[in-house]
Amino acid sequence: MSYFFGFNTPEEQKKIRKAALTAIGEKVTSFFWDIAPNDGFEMREGQQDMSFEIVDALIRDQHFAVEAGVGIGKSFGYLVPALLYNKKMEKPVIVATSTIALQEQLWDDIHIVMKLLNLQPEVILAKGQSHYLCHKRADEYMNLAGAVIPEELKSGVANEFQERKQFPPTLPQNIWDKVNVQRFSMRNCSGCEKKCLYYAIRSKLKNTDGIILCNQDFLTAHLLQIRGWQDGLINRETDLIVVDEAHNLDDKVRSATTERVNQGMLFGLIKSATNEVKAADRQNIYGDVENAKKSIRAFFDCVKTQMQEQITRSQQVRYADRFFFDGSEDSIALLKAMIEDIKSVAFSIQVYTSYDYSNRTTAASDELDTLSESLTEMIEQIDDNLLWIERKGNNAELVYCPKNTSQITSRLYFNGKERVILTSATMTNANCGTLADQYSYFISNTGFPTEEHGFLSEPKPSPYPYDEHSMIYFCDDLPHPTQEHEAFINQGVQRLLEVLDISGGKALVLFTAKTDMEEVYDTLSKLNLPYKILMQQPGSSQDKILQEFRENTNSVLLGTGAYWEGIGRLIRNFTDTGIVCIIDRRLRDDPPAKYHDIVWKSLPIKNKTNNLNELKEFYNSLPNISE
Numbered sequence: 001m002s003y004f005f006g007f008n009t010p011e012e013q014k015k016i017r018k019a020a021l022t023a024i025g026e027k028v029t030s031f032f033w034d035i036a037p038n039d040g041f042e043m044r045e046g047q048q049d050m051s052f053e054i055v056d057a058l059i060r061d062q063h064f065a066v067e068a069g070v071g072i073g074k075s076f077g078y079l080v081p082a083l084l085y086n087k088k089m090e091k092p093v094i095v096a097t098s099t100i101a102l103q104e105q106l107w108d109d110i111h112i113v114m115k116l117l118n119l120q121p122e123v124i125l126a127k128g129q130s131h132y133l134c135h136k137r138a139d140e141y142m143n144l145a146g147a148v149i150p151e152e153l154k155s156g157v158a159n160e161f162q163e164r165k166q167f168p169p170t171l172p173q174n175i176w177d178k179v180n181v182q183r184f185s186m187r188n189c190s191g192c193e194k195k196c197l198y199y200a201i202r203s204k205l206k207n208t209d210g211i212i213l214c215n216q217d218f219l220t221a222h223l224l225q226i227r228g229w230q231d232g233l234i235n236r237e238t239d240l241i242v243v244d245e246a247h248n249l250d251d252k253v254r255s256a257t258t259e260r261v262n263q264g265m266l267f268g269l270i271k272s273a274t275n276e277v278k279a280a281d282r283q284n285i286y287g288d289v290e291n292a293k294k295s296i297r298a299f300f301d302c303v304k305t306q307m308q309e310q311i312t313r314s315q316q317v318r319y320a321d322r323f324f325f326d327g328s329e330d331s332i333a334l335l336k337a338m339i340e341d342i343k344s345v346a347f348s349i350q351v352y353t354s355y356d357y358s359n360r361t362t363a364a365s366d367e368l369d370t371l372s373e374s375l376t377e378m379i380e381q382i383d384d385n386l387l388w389i390e391r392k393g394n395n396a397e398l399v400y401c402p403k404n405t406s407q408i409t410s411r412l413y414f415n416g417k418e419r420v421i422l423t424s425a426t427m428t429n430a431n432c433g434t435l436a437d438q439y440s441y442f443i444s445n446t447g448f449p450t451e452e453h454g455f456l457s458e459p460k461p462s463p464y465p466y467d468e469h470s471m472i473y474f475c476d477d478l479p480h481p482t483q484e485h486e487a488f489i490n491q492g493v494q495r496l497l498e499v500l501d502i503s504g505g506k507a508l509v510l511f512t513a514k515t516d517m518e519e520v521y522d523t524l525s526k527l528n529l530p531y532k533i534l535m536q537q538p539g540s541s542q543d544k545i546l547q548e549f550r551e552n553t554n555s556v557l558l559g560t561g562a563y564w565e566g567i568g569r570l571i572r573n574f575t576d577t578g579i580v581c582i583i584d585r586r587l588r589d590d591p592p593a594k595y596h597d598i599v600w601k602s603l604p605i606k607n608k609t610n611n612l613n614e615l616k617e618f619y620n621s622l623p624n625i626s627e
């Protein structure tokens with residue numbers, strides 16, 4: 001039931017809403033000034049300001065963005081008004097994050113705030129689908145002739161485990177990948193819904209009026225659906241959304257709007273969709289299927305040739321995963337022909353499956369239809385899309401996404417009835433100028449509204465003593481990383497070894513290019529170093545490497561991409577210490593490269609040196625090291 005009743009004029013509804021929000025504001029005050037201190041909670045100024053400002057933004061009907069430094073307690077800062085809003089307005093509230101660690105932390109925080117406020121909303125934690133067991137897939141896999149069935153899987157299934165975290169960590173990830181929930185669609189679930197936790201969660205999300213804790217991918221998928229006039233994944237009554245770790249939002253939107261197609265996947269989808277047509281009708285679509293297969297083959301032969309040519313031309317891209325799509329007249333003609341033929345076959349299959357009232361599944365034909373629409377939309381607006389090729393084993397796939405993600409983010413997040421609260425420890429790119437200047441990078445990436453529809457909050461600084469606990473070492477004497485690449489790698493490795501000598505290993509080394517990482521790994525592994533060198537592995541083996549890195553405290557882990565997030569933060573607790581080394585001369589102190597000032601200003605650590613002796617002295621003086 002909603003808080004507002006049907007017969008009020010819009011003006012009266014606004015007044016009622018404002019009064020309700022003012023009442024929420026009073027409760028927020030009493031929480032921070034009475035309830036929490038009486039319960040022994042130490043409240044922080046930035047946290048309280050953030051809560052009050054959120055209520056102010058809601059009263060003014062604005063979206064809200066705040067950079068809240070590590071340690072100010074930002075989760076309480078937004079959970080208090082969000083839980084009070086949920087109670088008063090009787091509407092669901094979504095809280096979305098981007099890491100599983102924060103989701104689990106928030107689960108605990110929500111329950112603490114609920115207790116303090118004496119509230120009992122339903123709280124639903126919806127982790128990504130790959131965290132849950134699919135009983136149907138597990139049954140199918142375990143009944144496969146010759147399947148490897150580890151004891152951990154057998155006993156976990158027998159014990160009715162539902163989540164990955166219930167199974168022992170020793171269950172190999174590649175086995176888990178075969179039995180977890182994948183490409184969930186309620187229409188594909190039959191006969192196993194009652195015992196399936198993930199199905200229960202997805203069903204509850206549609207009707208709950210409580211608090212939904214999910215990830216940004218799921219929230220983005222939901223918004224894409226409801227902005228496209230579909231049902232959505234979460235109760236559509238929701239009108240308040242909190243996005244934590246919001247510095248990731250444009251990336252999440254980009255990956256949600258990125259599509260990949262390859263020959264094997266298209267053939268498989270067409271085959272599954274064809275099987276949904278009654279056997280007697282299949283001969284009628286045979287011609288369309290054959291045409292589509294022919295043009296798919298022709299297009300992907302061309303894509304593969306392009307990839308091979310690039311590999312032959314340059315040794316540098318021999319191990320690369322991504323390649324240019326040349327966009328020549330010939331390849332565009334082949335792409336257009338393929339899309340036309342996919343469209344025809346998808347249409348024919350839709351016609352025959354919709355005539356069939358015998359209640360057969362149409363999951364694959366629907367998927368083919370959606371894909372055909374996406375491809376058609378892309379080719380009609382090809383200049384607004386980025387297209388590239390990715391290596392997939394020995395084959396190649398075509399990947400495409402819209403060029404302008406900020407327009408899409410803005411349409412999804414800021415153009416609906418929902419008001420959105422965005423926060424993160426890193427949202428600004430400068431610490432002076434107007435607030436619009438300070439948040440300019442975030443604004444340009446997300447299209448956050450800066451006029452009357454958006455409230456930019458004064459950044460709340462972290463209370464952590466960054467400059468006492470950490471130091472940045474920057475190199476100003478190395479060759480240029482791209483212009484003198486080989487010399488850069490050779491001298492960069494030597495410099496890395498000097499730094500690792502100071503720290504005795506214990507390092508996470510991040511690269512922007514996978515090829516560089518592999519080259520450095522090869523060099524380091526051949527040296528007889530007193531610490532172990534680990535390198536991130538593709539997909540499933542990643543957890544094992546991370547575990548080894550955590551357990552072997554002197555080890556050195558080399559990584560790219562996702563490693564920048566989640567495990568890449570140096571300061572998490574008040575007592576954490578460490579050094580950050582930037583082995584790239586473009587950040588040297590004096591001659592300004594393009595983003596020189598912006599990068600330095602946005603880093604919270606101001607204590608920096610380009611002198612290795614100074615770095616060594618600082619490192620050895622750190623409390624955790626010298627004790």
Ligand code: SF4
Binds near residue numbers: 133136137190191196
């Ligand atoms: S309900 Fe769906 S997701 Fe759950 S076990 Fe069955 S098929 Fe798998």
